[in-house]
Amino acid sequence: MRKDNKKKQYAGVNCFPLLCGKRNYSLSSSESDAVGKNAQGPPPPDVRMNVVHQYSYKELESATRGFAYHCKIGEGGFGPVYKGKLGDNRSMVAIKVLSADSSQGEREFLAEVSAMSNAVHPNLVKLSGCCTDGTSRALVYEYMENNSLSQTLFSGKFCKIQFSWTLRRKISLGIAHGLTYLHEQMKPHIVHRDIKPSNILLDSDLNPKISDFGLARLFPDDITHISTRVAGTLGYLAPEYAVHGRLTRKSDVYSYGVLLLETISGRCVSNFMMEDEEYLVEKAWNLYKANELLQIVDPALQDYPSEEVVKFLKLALLCLQEAPSLRPQMSKVVKVMCNHMDIRDVQISEPGLITDFLKMKIAGKSTPSRGSSYMTKSSPSLGWFKKSSESSQTSCKGSKI
Numbered sequence: 001m002r003k004d005n006k007k008k009q010y011a012g013v014n015c016f017p018l019l020c021g022k023r024n025y026s027l028s029s030s031e032s033d034a035v036g037k038n039a040q041g042p043p044p045p046d047v048r049m050n051v052v053h054q055y056s057y058k059e060l061e062s063a064t065r066g067f068a069y070h071c072k073i074g075e076g077g078f079g080p081v082y083k084g085k086l087g088d089n090r091s092m093v094a095i096k097v098l099s100a101d102s103s104q105g106e107r108e109f110l111a112e113v114s115a116m117s118n119a120v121h122p123n124l125v126k127l128s129g130c131c132t133d134g135t136s137r138a139l140v141y142e143y144m145e146n147n148s149l150s151q152t153l154f155s156g157k158f159c160k161i162q163f164s165w166t167l168r169r170k171i172s173l174g175i176a177h178g179l180t181y182l183h184e185q186m187k188p189h190i191v192h193r194d195i196k197p198s199n200i201l202l203d204s205d206l207n208p209k210i211s212d213f214g215l216a217r218l219f220p221d222d223i224t225h226i227s228t229r230v231a232g233t234l235g236y237l238a239p240e241y242a243v244h245g246r247l248t249r250k251s252d253v254y255s256y257g258v259l260l261l262e263t264i265s266g267r268c269v270s271n272f273m274m275e276d277e278e279y280l281v282e283k284a285w286n287l288y289k290a291n292e293l294l295q296i297v298d299p300a301l302q303d304y305p306s307e308e309v310v311k312f313l314k315l316a317l318l319c320l321q322e323a324p325s326l327r328p329q330m331s332k333v334v335k336v337m338c339n340h341m342d343i344r345d346v347q348i349s350e351p352g353l354i355t356d357f358l359k360m361k362i363a364g365k366s367t368p369s370r371g372s373s374y375m376t377k378s379s380p381s382l383g384w385f386k387k388s389s390e391s392s393q394t395s396c397k398g399s400k401i
């Protein structure tokens with residue numbers, strides 16, 4: 001962690017004040033993001049002062065025994081993540097340190113702090129504070145004992161968690177609740193932009209919590225879409241967003257559809273790049289047409305209510321439909337899961353697929369060995385992006401663009 005002795009002075013000494021609303025609006029639609037045609041009117045009026053607890057560099061240093069290697073629990077695009085004990089009650093926290101060579105920067109740091117400081121929900125990981133000491137930047141989160149969904153669900157026999165149908169149902173429903181809160185209950189609404197298994201953390205009771213708000217965008221009520229630089233993780237991006245940069249809440253719904261398929265099948269969407277396998281979304285669609293949807297269910301799942309599992313799989317396909325307007329809102333997903341809405345007679349149209357992504361399957365077969373990388377040309381808005389083959393098969397992190 002970088003250390004600069006010149007400590008910035010913030011109002012409130014130990015707190016980090018953030019102007020939400022207006023300030024957030026400018027974050028979500030800054031110079032690089034052209035607000036969509038349907039965007040009208042001024043920034044949202046609710047300008048609120050948010051206060052996030054600020055930790056000093058020294059506090060974080062002592063909590064992690066000097067950022068010791070044995071305290072490191074992970075590494076993401078933001079930088080390394082450490083486990084530590086903080087505060088008077090020495091509660092366990094996860095400290096995400098912004099590294100100097102991070103692919104994310106000050107903008108993502110602020111996006112994460114401002115999005116998270118406002119959001120309080122049982123299915124969102126809680127931000128305990130941050131550090132803006134000199135040039136050091138860090139985010140402090142409540143610690144999640146059971147790691148991420150990617151590091152548990154996809155780790156096969158190495159995983160001590162028994163992913164029964166009841167647990168998979170609880171996880172799917174919990175994430176749907178968290179997204180409903182972000183999309184429909186928060187003002188301005190939040191589009192997460194990076195819903196995937198490594199961003200779903202599990203607490204001690206295996207409750208799912210959405211994390212990693214570095215790419216989050218805020219949507220005032222009168223804005224239907226934002227045209228923005230494409231960022232996210234390959235395999236989870238809705239086609240209209242990946243190809244045209246057109247971002248709406250339905251982009252998250254698409255990513256959720258992929259995640260739901262993964263949760264039920266126990267397979268990572270990017271597996272097909274390494275193995276001789278059909279693309280998960282395509283496979284689900286083909287099985288649906290053949291009336292054989294249950295064939296996609298994780299073989300490790302022996303005992304399950306087939307009618308409910310088919311309903312969840314159909315729901316995933318509804319979320320994956322090519323036309324964003326046909327994808328359900330997240331509150332509808334919750335209603336269907338809780339039997340408050342019936343989808344038995346609902347027509348499901350073909351899923352949206354990024355054709356260039358599928359072509360990569362062919363390129364991927366002859367190209368990468370572990371640790372190497374290759375470049376592929378996708379849509380104009382995606383441009384040239386680096387596809388690293390380092391995306392581990394056990395953790396299924398995918399490739400961030």
Ligand SMILES: Nc1ncnc2c1ncn2[C@@H]1O[C@H](COP(=O)(O)OP(=O)(O)OP(=O)(O)O)[C@@H](O)[C@H]1O
Nearest residue numbers: 074075076077078081094141142143144148198212
């Ligand atoms: N609050 C937390 N509690 C426990 N472990 C965490 C917590 N936050 C992150 N981690 C661990 O750190 C790892 C890295 O997390 P991070 O969110 O920085 O990146 P990522 O989502 O894995 O990857 P990327 O940044 O490329 O999307 C996670 O996979 C998880 O194992």
